[in-house]
Amino acid sequence: MNQSAAKRGAGDVMLEARGMSKRFGDHTVLQDINLSIQRSEVVCLIGPSGSGKSTLLRSLAFLENYDDGEVFVEGELLGYDRASDGRRVRSRPSRLSDVRRNMGMVFQQFNLWPHLSVLENVMEALLRVRGMKRDDAHRLALATLEKVGLAEKAGAWPNRLSGGQQQRVAIARSLAMSPAIMLFDEPTSALDPELVGEVLQVMRQLAEEGMTMVVVTHEMGFAARVADRVLFLDQGHIVEQGPPTRLFRHPQSPRLAQFLGNYLERNSLFEAAPALNRVDD
Amino acid sequence: MFDLALLVQGLPLLLAGLWNTVWLSACGLALGFLIGIGVCSLKLSERGALRRLGGAYISVFRGIPLLIQLLFIYYLLPRLGLDIPAWVAAIAGLALCSGAYLAEILRGGLLTLPVGQVEAARLLGLRGRTILTRIKLPQALRATLPALLNEVILLIKASSLISAVGLAELTRTAQNLAASSFLQLQFYLAAAVLYCIVNISLALLAGQLERRFEKGRA
Ligand SMILES: Nc1ncnc2c1ncn2[C@@H]1O[C@H](COP(=O)(O)OP(=O)(O)OP(=O)(O)O)[C@@H](O)[C@H]1O
Ligand SMILES: [Mg+2]
Numbered sequence: 001m002n003q004s005a006a007k008r009g010a011g012d013v014m015l016e017a018r019g020m021s022k023r024f025g026d027h028t029v030l031q032d033i034n035l036s037i038q039r040s041e042v043v044c045l046i047g048p049s050g051s052g053k054s055t056l057l058r059s060l061a062f063l064e065n066y067d068d069g070e071v072f073v074e075g076e077l078l079g080y081d082r083a084s085d086g087r088r089v090r091s092r093p094s095r096l097s098d099v100r101r102n103m104g105m106v107f108q109q110f111n112l113w114p115h116l117s118v119l120e121n122v123m124e125a126l127l128r129v130r131g132m133k134r135d136d137a138h139r140l141a142l143a144t145l146e147k148v149g150l151a152e153k154a155g156a157w158p159n160r161l162s163g164g165q166q167q168r169v170a171i172a173r174s175l176a177m178s179p180a181i182m183l184f185d186e187p188t189s190a191l192d193p194e195l196v197g198e199v200l201q202v203m204r205q206l207a208e209e210g211m212t213m214v215v216v217t218h219e220m221g222f223a224a225r226v227a228d229r230v231l232f233l234d235q236g237h238i239v240e241q242g243p244p245t246r247l248f249r250h251p252q253s254p255r256l257a258q259f260l261g262n263y264l265e266r267n268s269l270f271e272a273a274p275a276l277n278r279v280d281d
Numbered sequence: 282m283f284d285l286a287l288l289v290q291g292l293p294l295l296l297a298g299l300w301n302t303v304w305l306s307a308c309g310l311a312l313g314f315l316i317g318i319g320v321c322s323l324k325l326s327e328r329g330a331l332r333r334l335g336g337a338y339i340s341v342f343r344g345i346p347l348l349i350q351l352l353f354i355y356y357l358l359p360r361l362g363l364d365i366p367a368w369v370a371a372i373a374g375l376a377l378c379s380g381a382y383l384a385e386i387l388r389g390g391l392l393t394l395p396v397g398q399v400e401a402a403r404l405l406g407l408r409g410r411t412i413l414t415r416i417k418l419p420q421a422l423r424a425t426l427p428a429l430l431n432e433v434i435l436l437i438k439a440s441s442l443i444s445a446v447g448l449a450e451l452t453r454t455a456q457n458l459a460a461s462s463f464l465q466l467q468f469y470l471a472a473a474v475l476y477c478i479v480n481i482s483l484a485l486l487a488g489q490l491e492r493r494f495e496k497g498r499a
Contacts, residue, residue, distance in 0.1 A: 063400050097406045105404045111397035115419050115494075124415065129406035157496070170401075177405060 012039040013075070014181050014212045015060060020069035021236075022052075022059055029055045030236045033069070037181075040210040044223035044244070047233035048259055053216040056233065057185050060214065061105050062096060073099050074180070104174030108186040110166045112158040112173070118145065119154040122173045130177070144176040145169070148202050164195030168202055175206075182206065184215040220263060224248055232256045283467050291458045291468065298454030299475050305368060305450065306440045309375025310433060316380025318418070321387045335384070342381035348442045350374045355446040371443040379436045386428045390421030423494045430487040434480045451475060 015037040022030040029052045037043055045053045059066040062079035071078040076099045080088040091099070112121050122141035126132045132140070145151045148168040158166055167187055174182060184203065188196040200222050207213055207226050217223060223230050224244045231241040234255050240247060251257040323335030342350070351374035358365050365373075394417060402412045422429065444453035455472035459465040 061404060063404070093409060097403075097408070100404060101406060103404065105401070107397055107401065109395065109397050111395065111401040113398055113402075113416055113420075115423060125402075125405035125407060128411050128415070173401075173405070 013037065014039050014041075014073070015214070016070075016072040017060065018070045018072075020059060020066050020071055022055055022064060022066045028236060030059065030066070033059075033238060035231070035238070037212060037214060039180075039212055041228050042207045042211075042213045042215065042226055044227040044230045045214065045216045045233055046218070046220070046223060046230060046259070051233045052236045053233055054185050057105075057183050057214060057216050061100065061103060061183055063105075065090065073103060102180035103183065104177060104179030104181070105183040106167070106170050106174055106185070106187050108189050110158075110163070110170045110190070112166055112170055114157065114159050116158075117154070118150065118156050118158060118161070118169050121158065121169060122176050125173070125177055141172075141176055144172045147175070148172045149198075162195055163191045164198045167191065167199045171199075171202055171206075179211075181212045181214070184213065184217070186216050186218065188217070188219060218263075220248070220260075232259070234259075284462070284464055287462050287464060288467055288471060291462070291471075294454050294458060295451065295468070295471055295475065298449055298451040298472075299479070301448055302437065302440055302451040302476075303479060305371050305443060305448070306375060306437045308372045309440070310379055310436060312372065312376035313379030313383055313436075316376055317383030317387055318413075320380060320384035321391065322413070324384065324388055325391060339381045339384060342377050343385075347374060347378045347439055348445055350378055351442055351445055367443075367446045367448050370446050371440075371448055374443070374446075375436060375440060378439075379432065382432050382435075383429070386425050386432060387418075387421050389428070390425035391417055393424055394420055426487055426491055426494070430484060433483060437479060437483075438476065 013036050015035075017033045017035040020030065020033040020035075021028065033056060045056065047053050055064055058064040060071055060078075062071070065079055070080075078099050079091055079096060081091050081095065083089045112118075113124070116124065119138070119141055122144060123134075123137045126137035126140060127134065130137075142151055142154060145154055148171055150165060150168055150172065153161060153165060153169070158169060161169065167190075171187075187203065188199050191199065196219065200219060203213070203215070203222070204226050215222070215227070227244050229241060230244045230247045232239050232247065232251075232253075232255075240251065240253050240256050247256070248260060251260055320335045320338050323331045324339070326332050326335070351370065354365075354374050354377075355367065355370040358370070398416060398420075399412055402416050407415070440450060441452035443450055444456075449457070451472050455468045459468040462468065
């Protein structure tokens with residue numbers, strides 16, 4: 001039995017939200033979110049625009065400070081500490097970084113640092129967070145770029161690369177820190193259609209290697225093939241969740257049925273090949 | 282009107298004046314830069330009180346003429362029992378004033394930086410100071426290079442005001458030579474040429490840097 005399968009036992013919870021909610025002013029964007037993600041599980045988050053997918057993902061990384069409830073990363077409360085009087089206070093930055101140390105995130109806009117070369121982008125955190133020696137960081141960064149098929153672009157400037165290549169660099173940058181959980185917020189939405197596949201391919205490989213992943217995506221094909229579980233979010237609620245085959249074939253809620261209907265209609269109208277095949281090699 | 286022998290004779294004095302202009306401006310700008318980064322960080326702080334403090338600094342030091350700031354520092358501090366040499370007063374005045382302008386220029390540069398770049402850095406575990414020095418400032422400097430060059434040149438020219446605290450920088454030296462020789466045009470022209478040499482060299486240097494930075498852009 002391989003290692004990741006052996007590790008995937010019940011109770012090996014990597015990421016958990018309990019009764020979490022998030023407001024922007026008077027506007028409640030997430031309400032009473034309960035979510036538990038096991039080691040090596042791949043969870044895809046789908047839902048209409050504005051339903052709160054990004055806000056949920058960002059709250060799980062404490063890029064948004066959620067208002068109520070709790071988020072636990074490998075059992076540790078994220079973003080807050082209990083004060084002596086029982087109330088909670090925002091964690092200090094060093095504590096926050098510590099709780100997030102095994103978490104990586106990939107963004108729709110790549111967010112590479114344009115003034116650093118591809119290699120330097122990947123090396124930066126190895127040098128300044130891990131405190132690795134330059135030689136070691138260089139070697140690990142190159143090996144990680146190799147993994148996403150971009151070792152030959154190590155010396156290039158990020159803005160000279162295609163969107164798909166930039167996103168793979170961003171994945172490598174995150175991956176080099178050997179995260180246990182990776183969050184992806186629409187990693188292919190900013191890409192030209194012909195570049196989507198190469199990024200999904202890398203993500204699929206990660207999933208096969210046992211990475212715990214939470215992926216916000218509009219790529220239903222990817223969700224159908226790679227996800228262990230799909231969550232459908234609507235108006236800040238998790239309306240429905242389950243294995244992709246069940247969710248896609250037999251949606252229980254009218255909202256999900258409608259959402260999937262819209263999706264299929266859009267994609268069959270405008271794409272010769274069904275989107276479901278996009279992940280295929 | 283022109284007398285080459287007198288010019289040659291006055292040249293060492295002029296160059297000494299130029300040296301004063303250059304090193305006092307350089308020190309003032311270097312310190313001003315640190316002040317600028319600090320004040321800019323205050324203005325971009327999440328806390329209202331700190332933002333107001335940064336704003337107040339900028340209002341005061343941008344609002345009061347440099348000459349008055351210099352005189353204030355030079356005459357006020359001794360009254361408070363701090364006997365400072367003129368060059369310290371000069372550098373302090375230049376630094377405090379340029380700090381206010383540099384803070385605003387840098388803030389403009391930092392505001393154009395996509396927040397996602399900083400979020401990515403935070404999630405990778407980079408700490409605030411590292412993010413500032415490795416991610417934010419290098420890009421803010423590149424983005425604002427022309428404005429920064431402007432400010433540097435303006436400050437070098439404004440540094441003629443430090444003669445008010447008794448320092449013979451380039452302008453004052455030229456004035457002295459002009460007065461004693463009655464060859465006004467000759468010595469003001471010489472001073473003008475020297476200022477231009479410094480400032481054009483800076484512009485060329487900035488141009489080089491800009492071309493170097495351009496390579497990284499699409
Ligand atoms: N910083 C913010 N301030 C105020 N409102 C916000 C903020 N960020 C998001 N919102 C609001 O929260 C709601 C959910 O936004 P979110 O970006 O999470 O949706 P999403 O599901 O990711 O949508 P999309 O598919 O378009 O990316 C939206 O109504 C949005 O306007
Ligand atoms: Mg979104």
